[in-house]
Amino acid sequence: MKRDDAAASDPVDARLGGRLAELRAEHGWSLGELAERSGISKSTLSRAERAEISPTAALLNRLCNVYGRTMSQLLSEVEAEPAPVLRAAEQRVWEDRASGFVRRSVSPPHGGLRGELVEGRLAAGADLAYDRPPVPGLEQHIWVLDGTLAVTAQGSEHHLDTGDCLRLRVWGPTRFRCVGPGETRYVLAVVRP
Template sequence: MGSVGSGAESEPAALDTRLAGRLAELRTERRWSLEDLAGRTGASRSTLSRLERVELSPTAVLLGRLCAAYGLTMSQLLAEVESEPPLVVRAGRQEVWRDESVGFTRRSVSPPHPGLRGELVEGVLGPGGDIAYDGPPVAGLEQHIWVLEGVLEVTEGGRVHELASGDCLRFRLWGRSRFRCLGLEPVRYALLIVLP
């Protein structure tokens, strides 16, 4: 299950509640029933209902599917549930989201901000961690992945790339993608996302 929190872990429950509320608002704004959203995401109606009632946190894959259905990046969605981001994002205030089911931690180092097209994310994927996304939330999303520690396998556009510490992969994402930790140690990487 995923969970959201600040680097200081001061309010994860409040952030989970705001995330659930925003997801319910997005569905209501589009006048979609839970059944409609289930059809668009492949998630069950009961899972979506429990998510909106804060009875569970989404996994990285489910959150990716929800973001794709709403046409948002994951960082955009998470930024919508936090307070207005400051110009300087102090390390202790950077939002952290976890998906314990795959050993994934995502830190929003430089969250989306009005007037800016880019954002910076730190990802840590544990040994054996494997995350597959059905597609980008926004077609043509530009991504730059810089591996800081460990070995990461990234699949995009049907191509498989093995990246070691110091390597950088850059591309525009149009379809499915997959991130896998290949080593016996966690892989840590920086992800720069630029909206088209």
């Protein structure tokens, strides 16, 4: 481990330290538990998380092994700050023509952020069913901008009209249906646990 008095002022080291602390918290591990799993002392782990030191490649490799990710994945999560402005022309749009669903990634996911915004459009009669969440316990806020939307989650169906918002954590199957005579447009705010 190299000592680096400038580590605290290095924005990459600061973001890396923050991400390492987030990963440990996501796993619910104490510094002691992570030290046992990685073979790295608690004090070194603590200093790396607080960006008091600049971690070596060997230390990062050990942590990547414990967290089940490549070093490239870890570094890509911290190398660049997310762009503060995403112009409409840069927002990716994906269409599922078979179901009548159009998805615009208004604020796409980024390793340094936990939330994202999606604009969804469902054609009249469109019916989307998901058998499971991509991440159990995913937080979602569904705000209907135009039309009527029926959302089924945790065994309950919720009818949402223009302006209504449904807040939930997703643990199992969900279903989105456009029940109005016209299309439905909504905002989906997604927050990783």
